[in-house]
Amino acid sequence: MLNVFILVNGRLVQKDIETLHDLAQVQPVWVDMESPTEEEKFWVKQHFSLLIPDDAVDDDIEESARFYEEDNGELHIRSDFLIDDEKPRYVRVAFIMNLQNPNLRSHNVLFSIREDDVPVFRLFRLRARRIPGLIEDCKEVLLNLFDTDAEYSADSLEWIYDELDSASQGILSGVLSDEQASEVLGSIARYEDLNGKIRRNMMDTRRAVSFLMRSKILSAEQFEDARQILRDIESLDSHTAFLFDKINFLMDATVGFININQSKIIKLFSVASVALLPPTLIASVYGMNFQFMPELSWKYGYPFAIAMMVASALIPMMYFRSKGWLK
Numbered sequence: 001m002l003n004v005f006i007l008v009n010g011r012l013v014q015k016d017i018e019t020l021h022d023l024a025q026v027q028p029v030w031v032d033m034e035s036p037t038e039e040e041k042f043w044v045k046q047h048f049s050l051l052i053p054d055d056a057v058d059d060d061i062e063e064s065a066r067f068y069e070e071d072n073g074e075l076h077i078r079s080d081f082l083i084d085d086e087k088p089r090y091v092r093v094a095f096i097m098n099l100q101n102p103n104l105r106s107h108n109v110l111f112s113i114r115e116d117d118v119p120v121f122r123l124f125r126l127r128a129r130r131i132p133g134l135i136e137d138c139k140e141v142l143l144n145l146f147d148t149d150a151e152y153s154a155d156s157l158e159w160i161y162d163e164l165d166s167a168s169q170g171i172l173s174g175v176l177s178d179e180q181a182s183e184v185l186g187s188i189a190r191y192e193d194l195n196g197k198i199r200r201n202m203m204d205t206r207r208a209v210s211f212l213m214r215s216k217i218l219s220a221e222q223f224e225d226a227r228q229i230l231r232d233i234e235s236l237d238s239h240t241a242f243l244f245d246k247i248n249f250l251m252d253a254t255v256g257f258i259n260i261n262q263s264k265i266i267k268l269f270s271v272a273s274v275a276l277l278p279p280t281l282i283a284s285v286y287g288m289n290f291q292f293m294p295e296l297s298w299k300y301g302y303p304f305a306i307a308m309m310v311a312s313a314l315i316p317m318m319y320f321r322s323k324g325w326l327k
Contacts, residue, residue: 002040003032005125005141012128012135023047030110030141034117048106050074050096052113067211073100075215077142079208081118081149082201084156088194090201091116097138099217110138124148139218143225146205150232153198157239160191164246171253181258185251192247199240202233209233271320278312 004015006028015026020043031048033040044050053076066078075097080090096111098104112121124145128134135141167184212218213226282305 001034002036002043003034004028005030005032005128007135010132010134010136011130012125012141014125017043020046028109029135029138030112032121033111033113035115036113044111048109048111049104050098050106050111052096052111053094067208069215072098074098074106075217077208077211079146080201080204081120082153082156082197083116083119084152084159084194088197090197091118093118095142097142099139108138110141120145120149120152123152139212139222140225142212143209143218143222143229146209147225147229147232149205150202150229150236153201154232154236156194156198157236157243160195160243163187163191164243164250168246168250171250171257177261181254181261184254188247188251188254192244192251195240195243195247199237202236202240206230206233271317275313275316275320278316279309282309282312 002017002023004017004023004026005012006015006026007013012030015022015028017023017026023043024047031044033044033052036044036052041052044052067076069075075095077095078092079095080092083089083091091114094113096106096113097109098106099108101107114121127148128141128144134144167187170180171184209226209229213223218226
């Protein structure tokens with residue numbers, strides 16, 4: 001899919017591109033390629049003289065090769081964007097900008113290549129359509145994408161806060177069955193995984209913004225915007241650290257409830273085994289092969305033995321109950 005955006009009265013407007021001729025009729029500020037076909041890649045190469053690397057969105061590319069500048073002045077940035085859904089994951093996005101060669105049609109145009117839909121891109125496009133003057137050139141498109149990515153991560157952290165508050169109310173209520181504890185542990189593990197992915201996503205965004213600042217292509221105002229993005233990211237680090245601590249506390253508390261439930265079961269077995277020792281002893285004595293057995297000469301011998309066994313079991317159980325060991 002080829003998404004082409006132009007600036008109209010300070011707003012970002014998308015143009016429908018069906019053919020190479022349609023692409024030649026517009027002067028875009030941003031060309032977003034989502035799972036582009038070979039034909040769409042050819043259009044971009046033909047019109048903008050831009051060669052898209054085959055490994056643009058590969059995940060196995062070396063970390064040191066994710067930010068670099070070509071000899072022809074093209075700036076290449078590969079950054080990961082978070083998708084917060086049932087299975088949080090990253091989407092690798094490759095950005096290409098040509099800011100040094102005004103003779104090329106790709107001059108002052110941001111090109112982005114990705115293989116999947118990214119919520120950050122949708123949020124940014126919606127904002128850029130509604131707020132006039134938000135975008136002036138391709139560099140501000142890229143900076144606002146990173147800014148929106150930071151806000152998206154902040155929203156995800158806020159959602160984790162709310163979910164952990166709900167989970168903590170159930171855990172700290174004092175009554176937690178093994179089934180409930182299992183569900184809580186599963187939820188907490190998902191929150192911990194998402195929190196870790198948010199932290200990694202922020203680290204990746206920080207590296208990309210820092211590279212832009214070091215490349216000296218930003219204006220003074222844009223440089224200050226980049227610094228503000230870095231400050232926002234730094235403020236999120238403390239939240240992720242706090243959430244890690246809270247998740248560990250809730251996980252330890254849940255495991256503690258599981259251990260308590262298991263201890264209750266072991267306690268019942270221990271109490272039952274101690275209470276049944278006297279009846280077992282009496283039954284063993286009466287089961288011995290004496291030469292003269294009282295049961296043979298006394299007709300109440302067996303009922304008396306059974307009564308002794310019951311009494312010897314009830315007396316310890318009543319004592320255990322008075323001590324509160326059966327609760």
